[in-house]
Amino acid sequence: MHSDLERVITLQRLDSAAHDAQRRLADEPARAQALDARLEAARQRLASAKDRLAANQNARRAIEKEVAVHQGRLSKFRDQAMAVKTNQEYHAVQKEIGFAQTEIKTLEDRILERMLEADDLSSSLKRAETDLAAEQKAVEAEHKAMTSENSELTALLARITVERAEIVRAIDPHVLKIFELISKRRHGVAVAEARDGICMICHVRLRPQVFNTVRGNDAITQCDSCQRILYFSPAAASATPANVPQTAR
Ligand SMILES: [Zn+2]
Structure with missing residues (x-):
């Protein structure tokens, strides 16, 4: 990752x-x-x-x-x-x-x-x-x-x-800046899991190439809709979500 x-x-x-x-x-x-x-x-x-x-x-x-x-x-x-x-x-x-x-x-x-x-x-x-x-x-x-x-x-x-x-x-200061900015705008939740092509917090479907990038877990990718930083959890894809809260929008 x-x-x-x-x-x-x-x-x-x-x-x-x-x-x-x-x-x-x-x-x-x-x-x-x-x-x-x-x-x-x-x-x-x-x-x-x-x-x-x-x-x-x-x-x-x-x-x-x-x-x-x-x-x-x-x-x-x-x-x-x-x-x-x-x-x-x-x-x-x-x-x-x-x-x-x-x-x-x-x-x-x-x-x-x-x-x-x-x-x-x-x-x-x-x-x-x-x-x-x-x-x-x-x-x-x-x-x-x-x-x-x-x-x-x-x-x-x-x-x-x-x-x-x-x-x-x-952390890279630029990444930290993105994190802090989104956290401030999104009630303290700046990170979202992407699963089945969907942002698990705002529930908006991601563009296929965005989801593909997220699946690699190899870049800082943001949701087009809520701007949260997305990650992919292979284990969670078929089980429970990871430790990031799923409630905020
Ligand atoms: Zn989103």
Whole structure:
């Protein structure tokens, strides 16, 4: 293979890898934010479960105070019942006693409802605590993975810079200029595989003599349509494409 053609293929592979690494690094703040939001949501769920249980307990205590008031009245009426002189007074006090008893019964039913509700709220609270602990563990693990990915990608970018500089030193400056120009115009993809007479990136059919030249892999040949530098991969002609990305146009 033409040595500069081999170099532009390698340059493209390095540039594409660097581009992917940079994009992944650029995504990090958003990913970290999403993790923090997940944790915050679990904290919120726990806080609101605690609030609901506290509200339930407050409501129950308020009802218990009301019960105490009515029980005070009840014992006062019972004392009065001992001291009544007339039948009329007796009936009046009995009626008050009946009212107070009904009131107490109603309030006690409400306390029972609150207690049943408290059981559900306690289980919800326990679930929210377990969920938060699990989220904390998962989020911590993902942060850790992100940190190690960050150092891997940073190291990769450093290696790519070194390797790229070596190629740039060795390549014909004119070829490098073509590569850089097309790379700039074509979203960072300056090299394309030609297969079955077609540019595999812009999908335009090449003139037969152009494809023939490309098949030799012995010159810097550009696609008439997208201007990318073309190469031919005998192995890929019947299998998968080479390591040059096929997505950009
Ligand atoms: Zn093309």
